[in-house]
Every structure is written in C-alpha cells, then in structure tokens.
Amino acid sequence: MAAAGEKANAGGAHDVLESDLDNARYKPACPGYQHYAVFPHRPLSEGPLALPYQRPSLRCRTFTSALVEKVIDDVTSRMKDKDLARLFENAFPNTLDTTVRWHVDGTQKKTKAKHYVGESSNGAWEGPQSFIVTGDINAEWLRDSTNQLAQYQALAPKDKKIETLVLGAINTQAEYVIESPYCNAFQPPPPSNIPPAGNGQHDTVHPAFESTQVFECKYELDSLAHFLALGNQFYANTKSTAFLTKRWYTALETLLVVLDEQSKSTFNETTGKFERNEYTFQRVTMVSSETLGLSGVGNPLNGGTGLIRSAFRPSDDATILGFFIPANAMMAIELKRAAEIVGLADKVELRKVLLARAASIERGVWEHGVVSHKRYGEVFAFEVDGYGSQILMDDANLPSLLALPLLGFVDVSDKTYQNTRKMILEKSGNPFYLTGKGFSAIGGPHIGLQHAWPMSRLVQAMTSDNDEEILDSLEAVLKTSKLGLIHESINVERVADYTRSWFAWANSVFAQTVLDIAARKPHLIFGKDAPPYRLG
Numbered sequence: 001m002a003a004a005g006e007k008a009n010a011g012g013a014h015d016v017l018e019s020d021l022d023n024a025r026y027k028p029a030c031p032g033y034q035h036y037a038v039f040p041h042r043p044l045s046e047g048p049l050a051l052p053y054q055r056p057s058l059r060c061r062t063f064t065s066a067l068v069e070k071v072i073d074d075v076t077s078r079m080k081d082k083d084l085a086r087l088f089e090n091a092f093p094n095t096l097d098t099t100v101r102w103h104v105d106g107t108q109k110k111t112k113a114k115h116y117v118g119e120s121s122n123g124a125w126e127g128p129q130s131f132i133v134t135g136d137i138n139a140e141w142l143r144d145s146t147n148q149l150a151q152y153q154a155l156a157p158k159d160k161k162i163e164t165l166v167l168g169a170i171n172t173q174a175e176y177v178i179e180s181p182y183c184n185a186f187q188p189p190p191p192s193n194i195p196p197a198g199n200g201q202h203d204t205v206h207p208a209f210e211s212t213q214v215f216e217c218k219y220e221l222d223s224l225a226h227f228l229a230l231g232n233q234f235y236a237n238t239k240s241t242a243f244l245t246k247r248w249y250t251a252l253e254t255l256l257v258v259l260d261e262q263s264k265s266t267f268n269e270t271t272g273k274f275e276r277n278e279y280t281f282q283r284v285t286m287v288s289s290e291t292l293g294l295s296g297v298g299n300p301l302n303g304g305t306g307l308i309r310s311a312f313r314p315s316d317d318a319t320i321l322g323f324f325i326p327a328n329a330m331m332a333i334e335l336k337r338a339a340e341i342v343g344l345a346d347k348v349e350l351r352k353v354l355l356a357r358a359a360s361i362e363r364g365v366w367e368h369g370v371v372s373h374k375r376y377g378e379v380f381a382f383e384v385d386g387y388g389s390q391i392l393m394d395d396a397n398l399p400s401l402l403a404l405p406l407l408g409f410v411d412v413s414d415k416t417y418q419n420t421r422k423m424i425l426e427k428s429g430n431p432f433y434l435t436g437k438g439f440s441a442i443g444g445p446h447i448g449l450q451h452a453w454p455m456s457r458l459v460q461a462m463t464s465d466n467d468e469e470i471l472d473s474l475e476a477v478l479k480t481s482k483l484g485l486i487h488e489s490i491n492v493e494r495v496a497d498y499t500r501s502w503f504a505w506a507n508s509v510f511a512q513t514v515l516d517i518a519a520r521k522p523h524l525i526f527g528k529d530a531p532p533y534r535l536g
Contacts, residue, residue, distance in 0.1 A: 023059050030060035033098045034136045037485060037502040045484075047083030054090045054484040055097055063100040067159040068093050068152070075518060075533065078526045083478060088514050090484045091507035095132065095148040099504045102131040102192040105164045123247050125175060125191050130168030135504040138197055139185045139215035142173055143314055144505045146226040146233075147398065151511045153237045154535035166234050170243040173227045174251040180209045181224065181254045182279050183217035184316065202284040204296065219279045221262070221310035221327035222399050224255050228334035235341050237536065244345055252338070252350075259331075259357060262310075265303025265386075281311060289317040289445050298322050302386030306364030314397040315446040321383035321391055325369040326399035329409040332361040365409075370416055376429060379420040380404070393432050394424035395444035396453030396489075398509075402442065403459050412463055425460065436492025439480055443489065447499055451489035454480055455506050458513040470517060471524055477510065486510045 033056060040052030058064070072089055079085040106127040132145040149166055156163040176186045182205075188194035196212045205217045231243050261278040268275050280296030292298040292311055301309055301322045308331060310324040339354035365380075371390050373379050380401050383391040394401045401420050405412040412418075423429035424442065434443045434452040442456035443449070454477045461473040480490045480498070486506035491497035500506075517524055518533040526533070 023061075026059040030056065034502050037483065040483060045082050045086035047081060047086070049083040049478070049482065051083050051086040051090075051481070051484040053086065055093065061093075061097045063096040063103065063161075063165065065096060065152075065155070065159055065161055067155050067162065068096060071155070071535065075514065078518075078530065078533065080525065080527050081478075084474065084514075084525065086484060087478060087481055087486075088511060091486060092151065092511035092514075094485070094507040094511075095504045096152070098502065099133045099135060099148060100130065100165070101133045101138065102129070102188060102194060103165060103168055104129050104191075105168070122250075123245070124178075125171075125189060126247075127171050127245065128164050128168035129172045129189055129191065130165050131172060131189055131192055131194075132169055133504075134185075135502045136500060137185075137215075138194075139187060139199075140172070140176070141185045142176065142223040143184070143220070143226045143398075145169060145173070146230040148504050148508045149230070150233060151508055151515060151535075153233045156234065156238050157536065163238060163240075166230070167240075167243055170231050170234060171245070171247065173230060174245070174248045176213075177224065177227050177251040178247065178254055180207075180214050180217060181251075181258045182207060182219040183209055183214045184220045184223045184312070185215040185218075187211075187213050187215050204280075204282045206280045206296075207278070216316075218281065218312040218316055219262075219310065220312045220314060220316070221308055221324060222314050222330055224258060225327060225330040225334045225399070227251065227255065228338050229330070232334055232337040232341065236337075241341065241345060244342070252342075256353070256357070259308050262308050263306070266297070266300040267303075269303045277309070279311060292318050299385060300387075305368050305386040306360040306362075307368060307384075307386065308361060313395060313444075314399060315395050315444050317395075317444065317446050319383055321385040321389055323364075323368065323384045323386060325365060325380055325382060325384065326401055326404065326407075328361050328365050328369070329404055330399045330407045332358045332365065333408045335361070373419070373423065376423040377419045378416050379423050380416060392423070393430050394442055394456075395432060395446075396442045396456035396459075397444065397446075398455070398459070400442075400456070400459065402456065402463060405463050406459065412465070421463065434492045438495040439476060439490045439492045441476070441490075441492075443492075447489045450491050450493065451497075451499060452492050453489050453506075454486050455509050458509045461513050462516045467521065467524060470521065474513070474517075474525075 043053055044050040072092055076085040076089050132140055132148055134141050134144045149169055152162050156166055172189055187196035199216055209217050277297050281292050282296040283291040285291055298311055299321055307323040307328050309322040310319055310327050312318055313324060335354045335358035339351045343351040368384050368386055369381050370378055371381050381390040382393045399407055401424055404410050404417055410417045427433050427435055432443050439452055441452035443452040457473040457477050461470045464470050480495045483501055487498040488500035488503045522530040522532050
C-alpha cells in the first residue's frame with residue numbers, strides 16, 4: 001500500500017490511475033478523511049508556509065481521473081507561489097479524492113436495496129448514478145454537490161469517466177427532487193445499500209418526508225436552482241442532452257409545482273384570508289435561525305411580485321423575509337438556460353413555460369429586490385417581503401449578492417451591482433462583513449459573529465478586475481489554510497480557530513478561483529507575460 005503522504009510521479013501516476021485498482025480490498029485500511037484532514041502530512045510545500053500534502057493515498061481515493069492529475073501538473077508547474085500551488089494541488093481534486101461515496105456507470109446489474117421504502121418502477125435509479133457527500137457529513141446537499149463538481153465539468157468532453165460521474169450526479173439529484181422537492185439534503189441512494197444516518201434533530205415538517213431518504217428537509221429555493229444548474233453546466237460543456245431522461249423531466253415538472261406553490265401570497269389576494277403555505281418547518285432548538293416562526297410558516301409575503309419564497313438560505317439558516325433575492329436571481333437564469341436545452345429536444349411548450357417563469361422572476365427581482373440606499377444608491381436587497389420591507393446584508397454562502405455576476409444575472413460592471421458590492425464589502429454597509437487582526441471577509445449567522453468564510457473572499461476575487469484586490473484576497477485565504485485545505489469559517493481574530501477541516505465545497509470554490517485567474521489574469525499567479533490557461 002502506498003504511503004499516506006505519497007505524491008505520484010507525473011508519468012507513472014496516470015498509468016496507475018487508468019488501471020483497474022481493486023480499492024475495495026484496501027478500504028478497511030484507509031483512515032477516515034475527517035480525521036486525516038486534521039493533521040498535516042508530508043511532503044511539505046517549498047514555500048514559506050510549508051503547507052502539507054493532504055491528498056489521501058491513491059488506493060484510498062473515492063474517484064480517480066488521469067486528466068485531473070494532468071490539470072494539477074499543468075497548473076502547479078506554472079505557479080510562482082509554491083504554497084498556493086500546494087493548496088491548489090490539494091483542493092482541486094478534493095471532491096473526487098474524498099466525497100464520491102457511491103458511483104455506478106449504469107452497466108452494473110441492479111441489486112435489491114435494503115433501505116428503500118417506496119416505488120422502484122418508472123425508471124427510478126436507472127442509468128449512471130453518483131452520490132456526492134458534502135465532506136464530513138455523510139449526506140448530499142443539492143447545492144453543495146453541484147458546486148463541488150463545477151470545476152470538472154469542462155473536463156467531461158475529454159474524459160468519459162468524468163462525463164459519466166457528472167451524468168450520474170444529475171440522475172441522482174433528479175431522483176431526490178422527485179422524492180422530496182422541498183428538501184435540501186439527502187441520504188445515500190437506496191441502491192447503494194449504504195445505511196442512512198440520523199441528523200439528531202427533532203423537526204416537524206410539511207410535506208412529510210421519508211427519513212431513510214432525506215437527511216434534512218429545509219426548503220431552499222437555490223437547491224432547486226442548483227439541480228437545474230448541474231444539467232445546464234453539463235450541456236454547456238459537452239453539448240450532450242443525455243440527461244434529458246423521463247426522470248429528469250419528471251423532476252422538472254415537480255420543481256415547477258414547487259415554484260407555483262411558493263409564489264403565492266400569505267393571504268388570499270381576493271378575500272384577504274390567511275392561507276397556510278404548502279411548506280412549514282419547525283425544529284426543537286435554542287437557535288432562532290434554525291427554525292421558522294409563526295407556527296413554521298415564517299413572516300408574511302405579499303402576492304403579485306413574481307418572486308418565489310425560500311424558507312431557508314443557502315447557509316441553511318431561516319430567511320427573515322422569504323423572498324431571498326440571490327436564489328430568485330439564480331432560478332431566473334437557470335430556468336432560461338434549461339429552456340434553451342429542452343427547446344433543442346423539441347419541447348416547445350415546455351420551453352415557453354420555463355421562459356415565462358424566468359421572465360416573471362427576473363422582473364420581480366428588479367422591481368422588488370432593488371432598493372434605494374441613502375449612502376450607496378440603488379442596491380440589491382438580500383431579502384424582501386413584497387410589502388416594502390427589506391434586509392440589507394450579504395452572507396458568504398452561494399448564491400449571494402456578491403456572486404450575482406458569477407450566476408450570470410448581471411454583468412460585473414452593472415451599476416446596481418457595483419453599488420451593492422461596495423455596500424456588502426464594508427462593515428458600515430453589511431452587518432456580516434467581519435474584520436479582525438487575522439482575517440476579514442463576509443460571514444453570516446450560521447457560525448456566528450466572529451467567524452468569516454474564506455469562500456466569500458474567493459468570490460470577491462472572481463468578481464474583481466483589480467489585481468491588488470485579487471492578490472490580497474488570495475493571500476488572505478492562503479494564510480488561513482495552514483492545513484492545506486480551505487475551511488468553512490475562520491475566527492477573524494485568531495485564524496487557528498476554524499470550523500470544518502474537510503469542507504469539499506470550499507475547496508472547489510478555491511480551485512475555481514485559481515482557474516478563473518489563470519484564464520483572466522494569468523500574470524498574477526504564473527508570472528509576467530504568461531499566457532492564459534483554460535480547461536477544455
């Protein structure tokens with residue numbers, strides 16, 4: 001068995017990766033990555049930070065790709081900063097190395113699921129399937145898994161294994177959406193025969209869900225948008241419509257039902273009578289952001305806005321005002337993209353439905369989500385209720401106001417966005433912009449008032465054209481990553497105090513940031529006059 005800290009040579013490694021390793025034999029000897037990631041492993045990088053090599057042994061990796069190894073070699077060999085190179089070397093493959101808990105390519109003989117309760121007909125769980133966990137929690141979040149895989153999408157046209165992995169992820173997410181469209185995190189697929197786990201919470205949720213299939217059922221609009229995004233990104237890179245199966249269309253129809261239900265006013269627009277929302281959530285907790293008030297309904301929302309309610313934010317914290325603007329912006333864009341794809345499959349009427357809904361949401365964002373600030377001018381609100389109330393802030397989790405250009409909703413030069421960006425990157429404009437002697441970035445209520453998220457500094461870099469701002473953001477994140485991986489959050493006063501040593505989503509965002517800079521501003525990381533580097 002290879003040493004835990006081994007680093008394969010460029011030539012031989014690819015040959016090994018392409019061979020048919022029987023990793024199942026070695027799995028019992030592999031340390032749990034949640035514990036492995038807490039300790040530094042050699043060899044150390046040659047930079048001043050001496051960052052550890054945190055990839056698991058080759059036989060302990062959950063998925064391998066020779067093309068991914070080539071990208072790592074291509075990028076790190078060009079990088080001036082050896083510590084930054086080591087961080088990329090660890091972060092770029094982290095999702096593949098550690099979080100592909102179950103994957104089948106669709107050719108295997110189906111086995112009877114031990115933990116499945118429900119129907120198994122209508123093509124459920126057929127074809128490639130991929131269960132991508134968030135990292136240190138053995139469950140799949142729709143949002144996290146889409147973002148975890150994003151940096152590999154461009155490799156799919158040249159790597160059949162990657163293509164099948166992503167296709168499997170789309171198929172698996174479709175099953176989750178069909179089963180419980182209001183839920184955000186899911187148990188292992190029944191055919192995997194991986195036993196489900198409890199989340200230790202006491203929740204009362206409507207619609208009811210099956211706990212053997214759902215890990216947590218917080219309704220987050222962006223989770224459904226991320227389901228669309230996973231397929232849209234796959235098509236954008238491969239031009240393949242292989243994911244447009246009957247099950248995917250069923251998931252899309254299920255999603256549209258949710259959008260209809262969650263676009264309704266709290267009160268009947270004709271009679272004014274209260275109408276209980278289809279989705280309610282109550283948790284036994286001492287943390288107010290973990291549950292919804294007013295008997296699980298949340299604060300009232302007005303009708304006729306075009307906006308869609310989201311009970312929770314992408315941080316898994318409850319919304320205060322249910323029209324969460326970043327998720328609405330993302331949904332509008334992903335519906336547009338999906339409309340063009342189904343149009344290619346001659347789904348003319350469906351295309352019209354998707355475009356109409358996208359246009360309605362987009363109008364709602366501009367009409368109700370843009371407000372006038374006495375200092376910053378016209379800005380995007382974080383949340384609104386359609387009555388005129390607004391929450392002005394931003395949270396580190398994606399989608400966010402800071403990430404609106406990355407979503408494709410606005411150009412980075414848009415005046416309203418630039419006003420918003422200035423507001424949310426200042427302590428005086430954003431209550432969750434946290435600053436300290438060790439770190440400064442956007443945080444959020446999920447962890448608390450002292451912990452900022454490196455993820456937000458990475459998004460700041462990707463939405464900037466200023467060399468100094470980009471380098472400053474990279475340097476800030478690099479200095480907080482002493483274990484060679486990106487943490488969920490950092491105490492702004494003491495960077496040794498962090499949450500989650502293994503958080504695959506954050507590692508993927510770092511890798512995406514480096515690749516973005518390599519394409520847009522290669523001189524910043526590769527040196528003067530360096531040519532751009534692009535995947536694909």
